[in-house]
Each structure stands twice: as structure tokens, then as C-alpha cells.
Amino acid sequence: MASSKGNFFSNLQIRHKLWAGFGLVLAILVIVGLGVFPSLVNTEQKTGSMVLERQPAAAAAQELAHRLERSLSALGFYLLGKEEKHKQNYLEGLKKLAEELEILKTNQLVTSDPELSELLINIDKDVAAFAAVRDRMITLATTDSQNFPGIAFAGEAINPVNRQIQSLLSEMILSEEGEEVSEERRALLIELGNLRNTWTGVINGVRAYLAFRSKGAIDEATLYLETTGSIAKRLQEECADMLTFEQEDGLAQFIELREQVVASLKQLEKIHGGKRWRTDAYLINTSVNEMLERIDGNVDALVNRLREDNERTGSELLADVEGTKAFLITLLLVGLLLGVLIAFLMARSICRPIQSAVVAMEDIAKGEGDLSSRLQLNIGGELGQLSDAFNLFIEKIHTLTAMDSEAKAVSPR
Template sequence: MKMPSLTTVFESPLFHFVTRLRVSHKIWIGFGLLITLVMLVAGLSIHALNRAEQQMSRVVDVSQPAMLQAFAVTEALNRANGALGFYLLSKEPRDRDEYESMSKALDQGLKKLASLPVIANDASLRQRVAEIRKDVDRFLAYQPRMLELAVNDNKNFPGVGFSAREMAPLASAVQQNLGTMIDAERDEDATPERKALLEELAELRQLWMNELIANRAFIAFRGDRNVQNLRLYRDGFMDKVGKIKALGEDVLNFEQAEAIDNIDRIMREYFKLQDKLIAVHNSDKWRTDAWLLRSEIGPLVSRIKQ
């Protein structure tokens, strides 16, 4: 756009009109223009303040309750998850009560959040809260199982349950057969050969007791050293069984020969189960509650808090 020249400006009627005005008139006109400008700025400022007040009112009346309720839900989730961890370690009733109480608060708090107008009237927020609801329901669904694991070692520690259920009956059977072999020796003459056999049987029984003690130590402490002890006593016991079995009917009486055959058969089954125990009890799932917290509940809580 071409700017007007100075000559054109000076020759314009408006310029001639202004130049003919008195100085006092010019002052009043300037003052009037200034007042008009001030009023315009003030009007714009008032409009902006009114708009800001409306927005603030919406935050206070609508958005703030939703934000505070969301914080309350997060707080309940954190406290429920923390109380669960404490209860699994302490087994204290107060930690269990806190876990149950905060789980209820979490459920009720999320229901209240979903019912707020700012959530109910916004499709995207409704969808987000619905997704959180699904994850919270999954979190709450763990409660019965976690409470049971806290008081049931056989279920919480798969190795403990496996050992008690599968291995303990076989261990008792070996002990019974060892007792049978020793009792059967009472009817024999006290010859040097019989005394030597009795010493072998006593040593065999001690090796078996050492094996059982090592098995309990592995369940209690796990670790490579405990596995080595298990296999050390296992090898010693199997070697001794083979040595006694090789004596045959020339030394062993009928009851002893039958019992050593039983021991040989049972111990092989027992040691196969023991290898399974080692695999289970040395895995990441050796403690079920800790594995669930680490692999399932923990990621679920993190996803809810996001």
C-alpha cells in the first residue's frame, strides 16, 4: 500500500481544520482521545478478568474435585499396595486390616471419581476411567489369593508343598525299611560278620538322616552350597546301598534282602523328585507372593498410576 506524501497531508481538509483550532480545543480533543483509549483498555481488561474468573470457577467447582478425588484414589492404591507388602512379611493383623481397608477405599474412591460430572460428561475421560476400573478390579482380585499365601507356606512356597506332598512319604518309607533291616538283625548270632553288617546299617541310617537334614536346609536357605550338600549325601547314601545290596543272601537274611531292594527302588524315585525340587525352589517362582508382586501386581499398580 502506497503511503500518502507530506504535501497531500498538509493540503487535506482535516489538517486545515486542526490548524485553525485554538490550543485549548486541541488540548481537550487530545484529552478526550486519551480518555477513550483508557476506557477501551479498561474494558478489555475487565473482559479478560471476567473470563479468567469463569475459568477459575470451573477449575474450583468442576476440575478441582476430580483432581482431588484422583489423588485420593492414588493414595488408597499406594497404601493398599504397601500394606500388602508389609503383611506378607510381618503376618501382623494390623497390616492385613490396613490392606483390606485401603482396598475398599480404592474401590469406593474410583466409583466416586467416575460419578463426577467432569468425568461423566466427557467421553475421553470416561473411557480412561473405565480402563483404570479394569486394572483396579484386577488388583482387587488378587486379595483372596494373597491373603491365603500369607498364611499357607505350602502354597506360597511351591518347593515346601512339593516336598511335603511328594517326597515326605518316600522318605518315611526309606526310614521304615531301614528300621526293618536293623530290627531283623536282632535274631541273628552276634558274629563278627553280623556286627560289621550292623555297623554298615547304622551308617546307612545316618547317611539317610544327613540327606533329610540337607533337604530341609536347602528348602530353608536355598543356594548352591546347599545343593552341593544334597548331592554329596545322596552319592554317599547310594554308594552305601549298593555296597550292602551286593552282600546278597550270603549275609542278608530274607527281611533284610527285601528291605534293601525296597530302599534301592524308593531312593531312586525320591532323588528324581529331589531334582525337580531343586529346579522349582531355585527358580524365580520359588516364593509365589514375591513373584506375583514383582511380575504381575507391581506392573499393574504402575499402569494404574500412569
């Protein structure tokens, strides 16, 4: 029977020892894998957060700022040129702006972070306000009377009075047709013509001021207006006896209407010469620009925060990779050493008993063996069985040899 002496491992069969050795090596590999797995999971989570959430959020925020600039540029071109393509570019820009904002709203990283969420709320509020002026801007671009309050004022306050004055001056001149021709009447007619021409200069100055907002134009209109006052006064004082009924009544109305134009011209200069002379430009320079500045500031803060998070996560990933690499190398070295040790112990536990049996058999085969000696392997398994069988074989040979020797000793020669 196989010897039951020795430790548990030495009593195992060879196939069991091989399985045990492979099992230990496999266990070492599993330990190495389990040691690295948490770090890999952490790296995957950080990489996924950076690639799937932070970078798309930063890209969407930057694209939002870009779309905002393009929308404002298209609006500016539309207000200046009134071209339909610029209007469509403006409306399309607002649509894209809303889409980029929606991407940010659905980003879990942004919505779950209090600071980023607050920035997004402010951006959303200002973008909504920017989009809300769309209809107002389109109306201003297509309606000069609303966009240019000076033109609207001139149309309401000056233009009707001008038509009345032009009609009065024409009637005053036409009333001369029924009068006798004389040097005095001719001089009066010339003076009335000068009054009408001078008044035309007033209106031309007003039109030039409305078109170019030139200080020279309004000064010229004012100068012509003063001249009409002088002419009207001279007609009243020097030609009162020569005036026809139409001329006298028309001149009185002219002086009254002229005073209205004097007051209106001063008001026109305040309106058309002030900051609100063009409504769309005033809105852009005040409320719209304030919105854009807030949006730019909040978008920059959002992008900078996301960039800082990306940089920090990148640094952490590099540190994690370095740590994982060092840990993996350590585990591999330890595993390699343990594997070599296990292989050595397995080879030793298998080869040494076999070598002892080989030496004993060689001694017997060469006739130099001690038949009284036995293999003392003290192990189980196949080698233990081999040891027991070998010892039994030697014992039988020893017995036969002894019997043969005894037989030879008692037999006659």
C-alpha cells in the same frame, strides 16, 4: 408565559434537568457494569471449573495413587509377617481406593472429557483387577502349601517316601537283634547305621533347601543321596550272604524308593529354584506389578492433563483479569469525562440564565438599568417563567416610569 424557544433540554424544569443528569450518570454506571459483567461471569465460570472440578479431580487421582501404594505396602507386610493389623490395613486400603475411584467417576469434568474418561476407564479396570487378587493373596498368606509349591511337592513326593525309607531302615537294623554277634555282623550293623545316618543327611539337606533355597543345601542333599546309593550297592555286593530276609527285602525296596527320591529331588530343584518358588511374590512381580505400572502411568497422565488444564485456565484467568481491568479503567475514565461534561452542561444551563437575571436586577436596583431591555433567555421551565415574570415586571416599571414622567411634564410648576 414562559418562552418556548430554545432546545428541548433548555425548556426542561430544573428538577427534571437534575433527574436527567443523574439518569445519564446512572446510565454510564450501568454501561460500565454491563461491560464488565460478561468478563466477570467468564472468570467465575473458569474459576469454578478449576476449583470445583479440576483441582478435586487431581487431588482424588493423587490420593488414589497414594492409597494404592499404601495398600501394596500393607499387603507386603502381611505376606511376610502374617499379622492381622497388616491385613486390616490392606483391606482398609482397598476400601479407600474404591472411594477415591468413585470420586473420580462422579467428577463431571473427567467423565465429559473423552481423553480423561478413557484414562479413568483404564484405571478402573486395573484397580478392579488389583482388588480381585485380595482373596487369593490372603489365602496364600495363610496357606504355605499353596504359597510354596516346592514345599507342597516335597510333602507329596518326598515326605511319604522318606517315611517308608525310615521305616525300612529301622526294620533292617532291628532284624540284627536275632542274629549271633560276630565281627562281620557288627560291621554290617555299622554299615546299616551309616546308611540311616546318611539318609538323615539327605532329608536335612532337603529341609535346609526348602527353608533357605541355598544351592549348597541342595548340593549337600544330592551328595548324601549319592552316598546312600554307594552304601546300598556295597551292601548288596559285599554282604549279600549275611543279609537277613528283612534286610534283603528292605534293601531292595530302599534302592527302588531311593530312585524315586533322586527324580523328585531334581524336580524339587526346578520348582523351588525357579521364579515360581513363592506364588505370592511371583504374582506381585508379574501381574500385580504390571497392573500397578499401568495404574501409575494412567494416573500420572490424568494428573498431568488436569495440571496442564489448570495452568492454562490460570493463564487465561490472569489475561481475563488484566483485560477486564484495562476495560474497566477505560470505561471509568470515559464515564468520568462524560460525568464531568454532563455536570458542566447542567451547571451552565442552570447558572447562566440565573446569572443574567441577577445582573439585570442589580442594574435596576442600582438605578443603572435600561427599563426598555428584556431578558432573552429563550428557555422554558422555572427559569423561563422567571424570565417572563421579570420582563413583565420591568415592563410595568417602565410603564409607570413613563407615566410619571409624562405627568411631571404636563403639571404646572
